[in-house]
Amino acid sequence: xxxxxxxxxxxxxxxxxxxxxxxxxxxxxxxxxxxxxxxxxxxxxxxxxxxxxxxxxxxxxxxxxxxxxxxxxxxxxxxxxxxxxxx
Amino acid sequence: xxxxxxxxxxxxxxxxxxxxxxxxxxxxxxxxxxxxxxxxxxxxxxxxxxxxxxxxxxxxxxxxxxxxxxxxxxxxxxxxxxxxxxxxxxxxxxxxxxxxxxxxxxxxxxxxxxxxxxxxxxxxxxxxxxxxxxxxxxxxxxxxxxxxxxxxxx
Numbered sequence: 460x461x462x463x464x465x466x467x468x469x470x471x472x473x474x475x476x477x478x479x480x481x482x483x484x485x486x487x488x489x490x491x492x493x494x495x496x497x498x499x500x501x502x503x504x505x506x507x508x509x510x511x512x513x514x515x516x517x518x519x520x521x522x523x524x525x526x527x528x529x530x531x532x533x534x535x536x537x538x539x540x541x542x543x544x545x546x
Numbered sequence: 547x548x549x550x551x552x553x554x555x556x557x558x559x560x561x562x563x564x565x566x567x568x569x570x571x572x573x574x575x576x577x578x579x580x581x582x583x584x585x586x587x588x589x590x591x592x593x594x595x596x597x598x599x600x601x602x603x604x605x606x607x608x609x610x611x612x613x614x615x616x617x618x619x620x621x622x623x624x625x626x627x628x629x630x631x632x633x634x635x636x637x638x639x640x641x642x643x644x645x646x647x648x649x650x651x652x653x654x655x656x657x658x659x660x661x662x663x664x665x666x667x668x669x670x671x672x673x674x675x676x677x678x679x680x681x682x683x684x685x686x687x688x689x690x691x692x693x694x695x696x697x698x699x700x
Contacts, residue, residue, distance in 0.1 A: 475609055531658065545615075
């Protein structure tokens with residue numbers, strides 16, 4: 460009998476140029492624990508065309524930026540924030 | 547619907563809006579910034595120009611992640627007020643469709659002397675441009691469009 464990690468669902472929200480590659484908001488199945496870096500890799504895997512923008516994005520949870528090594532271990536809503544181009 | 551800035555600035559900071567769907571009325575904004583201790587008021591209006599990337603621009607559409615953008619601009623303005631001893635400061639960024647010659651972002655700073663007002667104004671616009679989750683989509687006369695994001699700060 461093999462042991463299987465419990466997976467979890469995270470909600471991803473994307474903005475601006477990323478909407479060319481993903482739905483505005485969608486749900487992803489992830490392992491029970493993963494870092495922002497791993498999430499970024501998974502998103503690029505999902506749509507390799509998004510890589511140039513994705514590599515320059517920051518990630519936010521509860522309206523605050525989180526670092527690439529931030530580890531998620533419960534279901535969250537994660538915003539992928541492309542480089543700013545306001546002004 | 548035009549926002550009444552003259553009656554808007556004396557609101558508590560928590561109630562100020564830094565992101566606007568409505569056109570920005572520059573005279574109304576500056577009218578609300580006078581202060582008896584301010585010997586200098588500096589206004590910067592970031593406007594939509596008719597050319598970009600060698601092409602004719604018809605208009606821009608700005609998108610923001612409003613809860614974060616609102617909070618970040620609020621924090622930057624508060625930081626500038628403290629750092630440069632300002633009597634008043636405001637920064638309002640448009641979202642939605644903004645036409646050529648229209649204001650996309652306004653920053654007004656009021657201080658006792660001009661040095662601080664100029665410096666603080668630059669401080670606010672640079673931080674907002676580079677850090678606030680606001681994005682422009684440029685629409686060209688030839689029917690094409692392009693998302694901004696050429697800032698290499700990150």
